[in-house]
Amino acid sequence: MTLRQRRLAFLGGAVGALCLAAGLVTAPASAAAGCQVAYSVGSQWNDGFSASVSITNLGDPITGWQLKWSFPAGQAVTQGWNATFSQSGGTVTATNASFNGDLRTGGVALIGFNGSWSGSNPAPTSFTLNGVACTGSVTGSPSPNPTPTPTPTPTPSTPPVNTTGLVGWATQGGGTTGGGNAATTTVTNSSALTSAASGTGASVIRVSGTISCSGMLRVGSNKTIIGNPGAAIVGCGLNVSGASNVIIRNLTFRNWNDDAINVQNSTRVWIDHNTLSNGYDGAIDIKRASDYVTVSWNHLYAHDKAMLLGHSDDNGAEDRGHLRVTYHHNRLDGITQRGPRVRFGNPVHVYNNYYFNVSGYGVASTEGAGVLVEGNYFENVGDPFHLGEAASGPGTLVARNNYLTGSGSGQQGGSVASIPYSYSLDAASSVKSVVISGAGAGKINL
Template sequence: MTSRPVPIPPPKAAPRPLRRALRALAALAAAAALVTAQAAAGAASAGTGALRADPVDGMVGFATVNALGQNGTTGGAGGPTVTATTTAQFLDYISRPGPYVIRVVGSITLPTGSSDGMHNVASDKTIIGVGDDAALVGGGLNIGLPVDDDITAPPANAVHNIIIRNISFSGATDDMINVQMFSHHIWIDHNDFSNGDDGAVDIKRGSDFVTVSWNRFHDHDKTLLLSHDEDAGPQDIGRLHVTYHHNYFDASDQRHPRVRFADVVHVYNNYYRDNSYGIASTYDAGVLVENNYFYSVNNPGRVNFSGDLGRLVERGNILVDCNHAIETRGTVTEPRTYYSYSPDPAADVPAIVSAGAGVGRI
């Protein structure tokens, strides 16, 4: 373990400009340009799973891989661009068939109703917030078919190709984002998650090829679940390829992530601050923990946690004021088998992630 001073986070953003309407119009144009650029990048590199970009605006990781008949993750590119300002508009757009780019303006309340506040997102969607105040409040998004334990291979109609960016999620009565039932090619990027009743981002039941990047998690308990329980092997073994990078675990409590069965999980360049535990690898999951910065984390990484032991390889991490070392065991397939990436030095992670993670940064 290396002891280093913790960089001082950057100051809070200045108050919003008075000319809010003009700024919102500019942000709409910027969001449309971003989606166009993102689609072009996806077309250029999805076929090989090659690096698109390491900067704050680029897609990296398992969401870029060509697999399961999907060449990377392009979301709603090529479909209509629509704007949602009300609950009715948002729920209508996310459920429509075919590609859509859905721009969220302002705060939208997701009703609880009979679904415990979880609302289904159809394939081929980009959901992107405009400015720094787009929010989904009181409910969450479900990406995936209804639960069926008898299905143990990806069905032809699995939900796929979804991008969620620049949204603040809070106050959900269940999960804030739930990915299930062999859903694949999902990019969850530059969001803010807080005060949910259950998981912030849960990925389970055979889902695959997901990147979770540049998000801020705070004021929340059960953060990232990867595989839902010890009986999930028939659906999960050989799947759950997920990349977690440049996320800010800002005094969120646990599960960053908590992993079972996953084939290859890549956790790199994340900033952990004041958490009970960081990563747990169990039930023979394979996790590479690389170039992260852990400050005041009781257990940064565990394989002897609950149930069967997992596999965990660590390299290049910095631990400051942590009570335990990162536990290691076994070997893990190199993520570069699937995609290219350029990790930042761990010493730079607190400053980089504090400045770049969350909403209003793209």
């Protein structure tokens, strides 16, 4: 079986979770320390399997971590992601990647791997974090709070913008309300989600637990799909096709085998406060004359193709005059490209996003698109924004009030159509802290 077949087998399998708790971290004796670990086998075949591991820090913040466990039946890691894996005998060590080493209190790191097995494949029964055995409890005392020092102008402790309100293009064309006040349906598997999301009747759909599936699940008009705390869609994605008035919020997507969220021939769509990582193709793709879309407060990491707007250079006849999208307060770290890559849409508004360690490029304006890149924070991004991409001809791009550190200067040129809606712009220098504190699943009140 090829590696790709193994990855796809994982995507189609049922997830069996084993929750284990509480490890100590290397910290001063007075520090509170502890973690929660969830080990999940997603799929298993004749001689191999795929698994994911979720690490939640319950103690004081840590910088840098190593998670260790021992396989009880001779299993071996063959490939991993979101961490560096090594193995000696049955003992596995997973060391943080560059983008997920800092774990605040309550912070989560998601890692995964493919492995081999023979005979049996029991789950590990114990873990250690930074060299101390997991015990099921938080130990030590919380770090003392420093005595506050009066200052003439205190800094606000909460983000200055509303992290739950709809802003941007999805407010236009009649606005986006999703299922509104319709009755709520809770779903726990892919068939129930597919059934609840079908048709055009208004519905609020709550996703509970982990839904494992493959391919794309169709979403009809007038739907709100929102995750309960910890909700995840693993192995597949949501396809908003030929629909209008759709909201997708508070979900974790990982290991999808097509796109995580695909929007085509659809209008008035809001994609908000989701976490997306480690999939096959696009994380959030918008195409085929879709219009009036807002993509906000999402966390995309450890993935290649982040956000595509307009799928083909040959589709201008359908796409021109459409593909108007707002991207704001998204966190993109450890991605390669497409943050977003834009064709035809004008104006496309990219503001107050945080880019970190982007290895390819941040924003590309191509094929006559008009993109306003405003008030973003670029950190360690050699190519933050440019005109044209690969065989796609240039669009126009206006860059203003961006904060660049360890990054290139970018390329801009031409003019962009005016923005028709009102919005509040954070100072670019504050965007990193605002976005880190507010972006991703689990960062909104349900």
